[in-house]
Amino acid sequence: MSKSASRLSAAQSPRARRRRIVSGVFAGACVLATLVALAALALILWELVARGVPALSLDLFTVDQPAPGSLGGLRNAIVGSIEMCALGMVIALVVGVLAGTWLAEYGRKGRLATVVRFFNDVLLAAPSILVGLFVYEIMVAPFGGFSGYAGAVALAFLATPIVVRTTEDMLSLQPDALREAGMALGAGRGFVIRTVIWRAAGPGILTGGLLALARISGETAPLLFTSLGNQFLAANPSDPMASLPTTIFQFALSAFPDWQQLAWAGALLIALAVLLANIAGRLIGSRRHRP
Amino acid sequence: MNRRMILALGAVAMVSGLSGCGGKSGAANALNGAGATFPAPVYAKWAETYRSAKSVAVNYQAIGSGGGIKQIEAKTVDFGASDKPLKPEELEKNGLYQFPTVIGGVVPVINLPGIKPGQVRLTGQALADIFQGKVKTWNDPEIASLNAGVALPKLPITVVHRSDGSGTSFMFTSYLASQSAGWKSAVGASDTVNWPTGLGGKGNDGVSAFVQQTVGAIGYVEYAYAKQNGATYALLRNQAGNYPAPTADAFAAAAAGADWSKAPGNYIMLIDQPGQDTWPISGATFILMHKQPKDAARAKAVLAFFDWAYTSGDDTAKKLDYVPLPDSVKAMVRQQWQTSIVANGKPVYTRRPSKP
Amino acid sequence: MTATTQGRVAPGNLAETVFRIACASAATLLLAALAGVIVSLAIGGWPVLSTFGFGFLTSSEWNPVTDVYGAAGPIVGTLITAFLALILALPLALGVSLFLVEFCPPALARPVAVAVELLAGIPSIVYGMWGLFVFAPWFAAHVQVPLLLAAGDDTWWGKLVQGVPNGANIFTASVILAIMILPYMSSVFRELFLTVPATLREAAYGLGCTPFETARSVLIPYVRRSMIGVVMLGLGRALGETMAVTFIIGNAHGFPHSMFDSGSTLASTIANEFAEATGALHGAALMALGLVLFCITFGVLAIARLLIGEKAA
Numbered sequence: 001m002s003k004s005a006s007r008l009s010a011a012q013s014p015r016a017r018r019r020r021i022v023s024g025v026f027a028g029a030c031v032l033a034t035l036v037a038l039a040a041l042a043l044i045l046w047e048l049v050a051r052g053v054p055a056l057s058l059d060l061f062t063v064d065q066p067a068p069g070s071l072g073g074l075r076n077a078i079v080g081s082i083e084m085c086a087l088g089m090v091i092a093l094v095v096g097v098l099a100g101t102w103l104a105e106y107g108r109k110g111r112l113a114t115v116v117r118f119f120n121d122v123l124l125a126a127p128s129i130l131v132g133l134f135v136y137e138i139m140v141a142p143f144g145g146f147s148g149y150a151g152a153v154a155l156a157f158l159a160t161p162i163v164v165r166t167t168e169d170m171l172s173l174q175p176d177a178l179r180e181a182g183m184a185l186g187a188g189r190g191f192v193i194r195t196v197i198w199r200a201a202g203p204g205i206l207t208g209g210l211l212a213l214a215r216i217s218g219e220t221a222p223l224l225f226t227s228l229g230n231q232f233l234a235a236n237p238s239d240p241m242a243s244l245p246t247t248i249f250q251f252a253l254s255a256f257p258d259w260q261q262l263a264w265a266g267a268l269l270i271a272l273a274v275l276l277a278n279i280a281g282r283l284i285g286s287r288r289h290r291p
Numbered sequence: 292m293n294r295r296m297i298l299a300l301g302a303v304a305m306v307s308g309l310s311g312c313g314g315k316s317g318a319a320n321a322l323n324g325a326g327a328t329f330p331a332p333v334y335a336k337w338a339e340t341y342r343s344a345k346s347v348a349v350n351y352q353a354i355g356s357g358g359g360i361k362q363i364e365a366k367t368v369d370f371g372a373s374d375k376p377l378k379p380e381e382l383e384k385n386g387l388y389q390f391p392t393v394i395g396g397v398v399p400v401i402n403l404p405g406i407k408p409g410q411v412r413l414t415g416q417a418l419a420d421i422f423q424g425k426v427k428t429w430n431d432p433e434i435a436s437l438n439a440g441v442a443l444p445k446l447p448i449t450v451v452h453r454s455d456g457s458g459t460s461f462m463f464t465s466y467l468a469s470q471s472a473g474w475k476s477a478v479g480a481s482d483t484v485n486w487p488t489g490l491g492g493k494g495n496d497g498v499s500a501f502v503q504q505t506v507g508a509i510g511y512v513e514y515a516y517a518k519q520n521g522a523t524y525a526l527l528r529n530q531a532g533n534y535p536a537p538t539a540d541a542f543a544a545a546a547a548g549a550d551w552s553k554a555p556g557n558y559i560m561l562i563d564q565p566g567q568d569t570w571p572i573s574g575a576t577f578i579l580m581h582k583q584p585k586d587a588a589r590a591k592a593v594l595a596f597f598d599w600a601y602t603s604g605d606d607t608a609k610k611l612d613y614v615p616l617p618d619s620v621k622a623m624v625r626q627q628w629q630t631s632i633v634a635n636g637k638p639v640y641t642r643r644p645s646k647p
Numbered sequence: 648m649t650a651t652t653q654g655r656v657a658p659g660n661l662a663e664t665v666f667r668i669a670c671a672s673a674a675t676l677l678l679a680a681l682a683g684v685i686v687s688l689a690i691g692g693w694p695v696l697s698t699f700g701f702g703f704l705t706s707s708e709w710n711p712v713t714d715v716y717g718a719a720g721p722i723v724g725t726l727i728t729a730f731l732a733l734i735l736a737l738p739l740a741l742g743v744s745l746f747l748v749e750f751c752p753p754a755l756a757r758p759v760a761v762a763v764e765l766l767a768g769i770p771s772i773v774y775g776m777w778g779l780f781v782f783a784p785w786f787a788a789h790v791q792v793p794l795l796l797a798a799g800d801d802t803w804w805g806k807l808v809q810g811v812p813n814g815a816n817i818f819t820a821s822v823i824l825a826i827m828i829l830p831y832m833s834s835v836f837r838e839l840f841l842t843v844p845a846t847l848r849e850a851a852y853g854l855g856c857t858p859f860e861t862a863r864s865v866l867i868p869y870v871r872r873s874m875i876g877v878v879m880l881g882l883g884r885a886l887g888e889t890m891a892v893t894f895i896i897g898n899a900h901g902f903p904h905s906m907f908d909s910g911s912t913l914a915s916t917i918a919n920e921f922a923e924a925t926g927a928l929h930g931a932a933l934m935a936l937g938l939v940l941f942c943i944t945f946g947v948l949a950i951a952r953l954l955i956g957e958k959a960a
Contacts, residue, residue: 019857019859022857023857023859025859026859027749029738030742030743030746031742031746033746034742034751037739037766038759038762038763040766040826040829041763041766044773044777047773047781067335067338069336070336070339094673095673096673098670099673102673105670112674113674115678116674118948119677120677121883121948122941122944122948123677123680124883125884125948126941126944127887127888127914127917127937128889129889129921130684130937130940130941133687133691133934134683134687134688138683144365144367146323146368160677160680164677188660190662190666190667191663194666214767218769218770218772219771220770221890221918225354228352231335231339231351234321239321240323240350246352248772250352250353253494253495254331254332255332255495255513255515255516255519256332271773274768275761275765277768278765282761354922357922358923361925454898455893455918455922456711456923456924457923479712479713480712481711481712482711482923483919483920484712485713485900490813490897490909491897491909492779492815492894493919497894501813501815504813504814505812505813508813
């Protein structure tokens with residue numbers, strides 16, 4: 001920075017002009033990058049809407065998936081997806097919040113905590129098809145049957161690391177003064193965590209949960225060998241269960257136009273659900289998280 | 292809060308415990324099958340009709356032939372399905388029995404400017420040389436000599452194959468191996484091979500998209516897929532020296548020409564069968580079951596479903612561009628059911644004399 | 648952390664103990680889960696690893712008919728696509744996040760941020776199909792063909808752009824991957840930039856810095872270590888992505904010879920072939936690919952950890 005030159009003369013020097021131009025180019029590049037990202041989104045969404053909207057109707061929610069040439073909807077897949085995602089999220093939230101709490105409050109910088117944290121990141125990047133195969137080995141093959149429960153556990157595997165990470169991050173953001181204040185009143189450490197810290201970090205953890213939900217709601221690969229899929233409505237998770245992504249996968253690659261259209265409608269439904277979850281998460285999260 | 296946490300943990304424990312009871316038993320009105328992708332649409336249609344007629348839900352999921360074989364061996368499903376018949380010794384090893392359901396075929400599709408469906412004629416040897424990368428342009432003498440009078444452009448050939456393991460690739464490579472010694476020794480026949488050239492698309496969809504997007508491309512797809520999409524197909528020379536169009540009749544001719552009774556374990560491939568109008572790349576798709584099922588009631592229900600499909604499912608199959616089995620083959624399979632699938636020394640399923 | 652917060656659990660306080668044990672066992676469960684996945688892969692892949700030994704990693708021959716397997720092709724494909732995706736996504740993610748932090752009108756910031764994050768919620772198969780039906784043909788017609796026509800066969804860049812002009816190649820796969828990891832990277836970058844103390848930024852502007860100079864000299868240096876970690880995590884996601892890549896990479900075993908040649912990745916090979924793998928070693932070979940992928944992920948994350956330091960964890 002020019003210390004001696006006055007602002008006025010600096011603004012008129014060639015060097016200042018160059019700085020202004022560089023900065024302008026930089027701003028333009030940033031805007032361009034954002035436009036590229038938004039354009040990609042718009043193009044993909046347009047494809048989803050153009051191909052999926054014609055198949056949107058009430059039948060989509062009230063009728064089960066059809067065979068080619070029959071009329072039908074995606075009720076069995078929607079119900080299955082909701083049940084398995086909900087069950088998976090319950091498991092992920094319980095395990096993830098507890099593990100994240102351990103990392104942030106008990107393990108902290110210990111060696112074990114470092115290892116757990118690292119492994120959690122590895123799980124975060126694990127290819128989902130391998131997770132599905134593992135759950136198949138521990139839950140499907142030994143008990144002789146595909147089930148919605150197995151699908152939910154596979155999804156939980158994918159959601160938990162995200163919850164762990166956000167929980168730990170959010171808890172670490174809470175000032176130690178909060179903890180000390182609670183304990184100064186004579187409360188136990190765990191009690192303070194549950195009543196004070198969790199409450200303070202709640203919206204942030206919820207945001208993490210919603211991100212995790214977004215991730216698992218579109219997963220196909222881990223469900224193929226766990227929940228298998230079901231052509232008919234199965235409300236009981238101990239049976240093989242349909243899910244939107246597996247149904248989309250099957251229909252999208254088929255030869256039949258009516259199936260292909262249902263596949264796009266299903267993909268549109270997932271994108272809309274994720275959008276809603278994301279907006280809800282942001283609204284809740286922003287109340288506290290954003291300074 | 293604490294109590295709630297313990298309750299939640301308890302719930303997780305229950306969930307994992309319950310999953311142990313996920314294994315199926317008892318009620319035979321909800322059956323599960325898994326395997327080959329190729330017949331999935333027709334099984335879905337049969338199941339839909341069967342459910343409204345008989346209140347039995349037959350849930351079939353397309354996870355691939357390999358998956359179907361593995362899952363029936365692991366007894367996680369009531370029946371498996373495969374596009375690739377198992378050899379008799381493989382069946383024996385796992386105590387399995389297989390029977391065919393419907394027939395389909397594989398069709399080479401091309402993308403050449405100005406060329407209409409059925410205008411280009413190929414032999415098995417020429418097709419093998421193309422897929423081996425030996426024939427590189429469309430005006431190569433090997434192709435031109437088969438196509439007198441067709442203006443073949445001087446375009447490089449782009450080979451498109453399936454990237455995913457598939458029964459379609461198995462049929463296609465089996466055909467090439469049967470026609471070309473060079474292909475047989477250098478590449479071989481399987482559901483996934485070490486392709487000498489070209490690029491892979493995922494599923495029929497991926498292959499068809501790449502062929503359509505690449506001028507000078509050649510690929511192969513299931514007959515149903517080629518027909519639904521109005522693809523530009525090439526003709527193939529059959530054993531009789533004719534070039535039949537790939538139609539349902541040409542596939543049925545392949546099944547009719549084969550000698551099923553001399554195929555132990557129903558191990559039969561309909562590659563290059565005799566007959567004037569036989570399409571050379573045809574094949575049946577198979578159902579796999581245990582010879583001595585763990586649960587006789589469920590095995591019985593499965594056979595009842597396929598018996599019904601044999602009787603009432605032909606029209607449905609035709610509408611979806613599958614070819615039904617000849618009646619003689621159906622009768623033979625029904626006979627086999629009496630002796631092949633037994634529990635406590637008795638046939639699991641006995642067909643009622645009256646029409647079901 | 649202070650001594651008081653490290654306080655011991657009062658003996659006899661059952662609820663405290665139960666809670667602590669519950670937290671610790673949840674953390675242990677995570678370890679067990681990952682260990683389980685790795686052990687099951689190692690067991691599943693062992694037949695192939697013991698048959699081919701180290702050659703499994705260096706051979707590029709992949710032949711299910713003769714049961715000979717080498718992972719070099721997919722390993723190279725995985726690394727190339729992931730790094731290329733990163734190179735494409737990094738400037739975009741930086742641009743988007745700096746736009747949101749520095750230039751965007753406040754009223755627009757939230758909708759734009761939500762929109763970019765929505766990219767993360769689109770199912771992978773949709774990316775694949777969009778890539779196959781929309782992006783690949785466009786790319787072939789408007790990028791690949793002009794480049795092919797402009798380049799001579801003998802120039803180095805002519806060799807680089809050789810390939811069948813249909814858009815199914817490692818470069819288009821990388822572009823799709825870049826779009827997929829972009830939302831993750833840009834939103835975490837944004838979070839990081841927002842942690843830069845306002846006083847620092849204001850000081851920079853007060854000295855007369857332009858936004859570019861502020862970003863270059865203040866924002867980015869302040870969060871550099873954490874940024875590298877985020878980049879590595881994005882790389883991790885790109886390494887493991889399956890479905891979208893499978894649609895568009897062309898799925899040829901062996902090494903790609905140019906940027907526009909088909910290739911394959913570890914994850915795409917597993918997804919492609921697992922359903923039909925019935926050969927003696929075929930299934931085991933795919934499991935071994937999974938193990939290799941895990942090892943690569945491990946390595947990438949370990950480097951990320953070293954660079955990011957425990958501070959930002």
